[in-house]
Amino acid sequence: MIQDIAPEIFHNEYTPRNPQAEDVLFFFRSTDRGILLADRDGEIAFPLCREVFPDWFAAGEGEDPAVYCRYLFSITPDPDRPDTVQNFYLWNMDNTEEAAAFLLQRGYSFESIRTLRKDRPQDLCFAGTTAYHLYVWYDLNRFCGRCGQPTVLSEKERALICPSCGNTIYPRIVPAVIVGLTDGDRILMTRYAGRGYKGHALIAGFCEIGERAEETVRREVMEEVGLTASNIRYFDSQPWGFESDLLLGYYADVEGNDAIRLDENELSEAVWVSREDIEPEESPISLTATMIEAFRRGEVQGKKRTFS
Numbered sequence: 181m182i183q184d185i186a187p188e189i190f191h192n193e194y195t196p197r198n199p200q201a202e203d204v205l206f207f208f209r210s211t212d213r214g215i216l217l218a219d220r221d222g223e224i225a226f227p228l229c230r231e232v233f234p235d236w237f238a239a240g241e242g243e244d245p246a247v248y249c250r251y252l253f254s255i256t257p258d259p260d261r262p263d264t265v266q267n268f269y270l271w272n273m274d275n276t277e278e279a280a281a282f283l284l285q286r287g288y289s290f291e292s293i294r295t296l297r298k299d300r301p302q303d304l305c306f307a308g309t310t311a312y313h314l315y316v317w318y319d320l321n322r323f324c325g326r327c328g329q330p331t332v333l334s335e336k337e338r339a340l341i342c343p344s345c346g347n348t349i350y351p352r353i354v355p356a357v358i359v360g361l362t363d364g365d366r367i368l369m370t371r372y373a374g375r376g377y378k379g380h381a382l383i384a385g386f387c388e389i390g391e392r393a394e395e396t397v398r399r400e401v402m403e404e405v406g407l408t409a410s411n412i413r414y415f416d417s418q419p420w421g422f423e424s425d426l427l428l429g430y431y432a433d434v435e436g437n438d439a440i441r442l443d444e445n446e447l448s449e450a451v452w453v454s455r456e457d458i459e460p461e462e463s464p465i466s467l468t469a470t471m472i473e474a475f476r477r478g479e480v481q482g483k484k485r486t487f488s
């Protein structure tokens with residue numbers, strides 16, 4: 181999956197530090213969910229601090245990058261060499277377009293964040309989606325939701341603080357479930373209605389307040405396809421920065437009637453697909469694809485439907 185970048189190690193501890201020449205600097209555009217990147221022989225590249233602040237890193241002149249760069253996280257490329265660290269930063273000023281203008285003349289362009297679902301290398305794609313998740317949170321919380329004053333960075337943890345009323349705002353992570361609903365050798369595949377992603381999906385939905393994740397599974401299955409889920413068991417999880425999610429994957433067996441009653445507001449299609457009719461997926465990026473592939477390989481066995 182996209183977060184599986186071993187042997188590289190992702191460090192999300194909040195340890196702000198000053199940007200260095202080879203550190204990555206992310207530029208995002210909120211109007212179209214754009215991320216600034218370049219194509220280098222089929223692999224993506226993000227701007228480096230030395231490209232954005234050439235005078236500073238060449239001669240110690242000009243603007244101090246520390247003012248413009250917000251520390252996000254780091255990745256250790258080689259576990260045997262913990263001193264070699266790639267740091268990642270966010271352009272933290274409002275004038276993204278203006279600041280990025282000269283990069284647009286140097287081979288960079290704003291691309292949809294969705295492109296990171298299929299680009300290479302995977303470590304940079306994961307870094308980009310995780311940075312986007314943080315960007316969205318920072319961007320939506322520039323002002324205090326309680327009193328409307330501008331927020332400031334906490335000095336001791338990843339949080340935004342309102343200096344006026346003391347409100348502390350922590351990163352927003354939205355839990356959602358993915359459900360591999362099975363009936364013996366069949367799994368229920370869906371397509372979303374009215375969304376950019378047109379591929380096959382599984383039943384999915386956000387956890388509601390006051391609900392256990394297993395209850396979300398049961399409710400979403402009933403709401404989206406009118407079926408009863410039983411034998412609900414946890415599979416794996418995935419951080420999904422595209423939508424600020426933490427995805428929780430469950431398999432469940434359908435119980436009783438298998439006749440689908442489609443919620444056409446949510447889905448354009450829901451069909452039972454036999455194990456042997458599923459297309460193989462060599463290196464699945466998403467939890468959904470991983471769950472479909474695990475079922476196809478027979479690593480997950482669903483019970484044959486019981487009638488009650």
Ligand SMILES: [Zn+2]
Nearest residue numbers: 324327342345
């Ligand atoms: Zn406040």
